[in-house]
Amino acid sequence: MRKLSGWIAAAVAGLLLAGAAPAGAAFSDVRPGSWYEADVAAMVEAGALKGYPDGTFRPGNEITAAEFVAVAARLAGLPKGQGQTGHWAAGELQAALEAGWYDWDELPPTGEGFNRPIPRQLAVKVLMWALLPEVRGDYNTESAKISDFPALSGRYYEPVLAAYAAGVARGGPDGAFRPLDGLSRAEACALFRRALDRARGELPPARPSPEPTAPQPVEARQGGVSENGWLEVRGTQLCNEAGRPVVLRGMSSHGLQWYGQFASEGAIAATGAYGANVFRAAMYTAEGGWLSQREAMEARVAAAVDGAVRNDMYVIIDWHILSDGNPMAHVDEAADFFARMAERYRDVPNVIYEICNEPNGNVSWSGDVKPYAERVVSAIRAKSPRAVVLIGSPTWSQDVHLAAADPVEGTNLMYTLHFYAGTHGKALRDRVDGALAKGLPIFVSEWGTSRADGSGGVFLEEARVWLDFLDARGISWCNWSLCDKNETSAALRPGAPAGGPWTDAHLTQSGKFVFSRFAP
Ligand code: DCB
Numbered sequence: 001m002r003k004l005s006g007w008i009a010a011a012v013a014g015l016l017l018a019g020a021a022p023a024g025a026a027f028s029d030v031r032p033g034s035w036y037e038a039d040v041a042a043m044v045e046a047g048a049l050k051g052y053p054d055g056t057f058r059p060g061n062e063i064t065a066a067e068f069v070a071v072a073a074r075l076a077g078l079p080k081g082q083g084q085t086g087h088w089a090a091g092e093l094q095a096a097l098e099a100g101w102y103d104w105d106e107l108p109p110t111g112e113g114f115n116r117p118i119p120r121q122l123a124v125k126v127l128m129w130a131l132l133p134e135v136r137g138d139y140n141t142e143s144a145k146i147s148d149f150p151a152l153s154g155r156y157y158e159p160v161l162a163a164y165a166a167g168v169a170r171g172g173p174d175g176a177f178r179p180l181d182g183l184s185r186a187e188a189c190a191l192f193r194r195a196l197d198r199a200r201g202e203l204p205p206a207r208p209s210p211e212p213t214a215p216q217p218v219e220a221r222q223g224g225v226s227e228n229g230w231l232e233v234r235g236t237q238l239c240n241e242a243g244r245p246v247v248l249r250g251m252s253s254h255g256l257q258w259y260g261q262f263a264s265e266g267a268i269a270a271t272g273a274y275g276a277n278v279f280r281a282a283m284y285t286a287e288g289g290w291l292s293q294r295e296a297m298e299a300r301v302a303a304a305v306d307g308a309v310r311n312d313m314y315v316i317i318d319w320h321i322l323s324d325g326n327p328m329a330h331v332d333e334a335a336d337f338f339a340r341m342a343e344r345y346r347d348v349p350n351v352i353y354e355i356c357n358e359p360n361g362n363v364s365w366s367g368d369v370k371p372y373a374e375r376v377v378s379a380i381r382a383k384s385p386r387a388v389v390l391i392g393s394p395t396w397s398q399d400v401h402l403a404a405a406d407p408v409e410g411t412n413l414m415y416t417l418h419f420y421a422g423t424h425g426k427a428l429r430d431r432v433d434g435a436l437a438k439g440l441p442i443f444v445s446e447w448g449t450s451r452a453d454g455s456g457g458v459f460l461e462e463a464r465v466w467l468d469f470l471d472a473r474g475i476s477w478c479n480w481s482l483c484d485k486n487e488t489s490a491a492l493r494p495g496a497p498a499g500g501p502w503t504d505a506h507l508t509q510s511g512k513f514v515f516s517r518f519a520p
Contacts, residue, residue, distance in 0.1 A: 049067070066089040078095050118183070142165050148178065157261055158498070223520075235439065248278035248476035250271055252480050269310075278478060280316040280446070317351060320358075327372040331376070335379040342387065355380075356373070357397070360394065365394055390416050416445045450489035488510060
């Protein structure tokens, strides 16, 4: 975040240097003395938004997605990316996408939504990511200010609550936010101006990011940490401290940069209420994750670990490589990250380390993933002699046969196998049996009821065959994913409360099925 603050400071300095000349007054359609005159002037002076060649500003026109994102990018000083279309703002839009300000499905890089009015919920999300990424709002306090709060999709809770907490978004006369409506160019200027004021520190800082603590469990859970203690691997089986077999079952988060609100203590507790005893915190490295905002992502990991500890659950810290297919690309950062985590949690038996989610692309086991694992495992072992470490393999963690032929030296190491029920079937199960026969301990740290792209289906019959197979072998699993994204693999319906608790009405077909399989 230090980098962003620098950009904001530069943008704010530019704004101040330009002075408060009433440039808005120069537009034939910006009425002197109107409520938005100063807001428009500030944005024009900042060079963030221009008028039209005919001397108008068209303050009442709805602002398009491209205009809004481009203004946010300019104010935040975000360097342009490599646009995928010839659109005038393609560079800003691509950079914003890569910075995680919005997700590809909200505004596809192919451009079909660029010139359409931006919905208010998405505008606020982009604005908060761009200018005030650290601000959070209390759910109860802020949602009470929004008369149509139930109309808001859950994936926008966090930025919208933060925007109200920061005083950037404000209720209109009826207190409605109208999340799906557009907003006028004048309103956008007002939002941006308030966010810049806030970034300049005129308003008190919001909740600080959580500090690593030593939280205590609320109460003991069946199959939980107080019952099982430190885990250890015996042969191919995950066992408890007393050497008896243990099976962990629970949910994986979606990307913490997008759906961090579903990796809170409340969300983790809600899965525990259905019988889960593990939670996986999927910390993307690329796609706007750790590589672009380390402190914010580590704060979310810490919050998830604390949430799991309070709920007597195991928790997996997942270095979620995906578009960065070769883990060697960031081996130094990974070794440093895991060394710090292993130090911080050296006395916490709940924590499991997953060092490379899904190697993919042009990557080999013996040339890339295995040497990477040796390096990162030794970094962990220097601090944490016995925590379980999960190791991925090429082809999105499907090549367990390669690991079985040439495993990493060491104890309490397991190998991840990932599958999607709509894509992978018997051939991959046979590969699991082959690897087990060679003595390779396997942990399914991610699987979905959908196709491998996270959508399609749901394939519940195929999923049932898979889970029966895993149960018969005592293999632990985490399901992708605990969020309300509109994709079939998501366990929650759009708008489900991020902090739980949930009823059947909040669960998708996938969620109902998966939650019913937590308890043995
Ligand atoms: C894995 C990834 C995970 C990904 C899911 C579903 O990727 F570990 O991050 O999640 O499986 O594809 C998806 C989300 C989407 C999001 C997208 C990009 O569900 O909402 O937009 O990530 O961040 C796999 C797994 C297997 C295979 C391919 C992928 N495979 N993949 O076998 O071909 O291409 O992401």
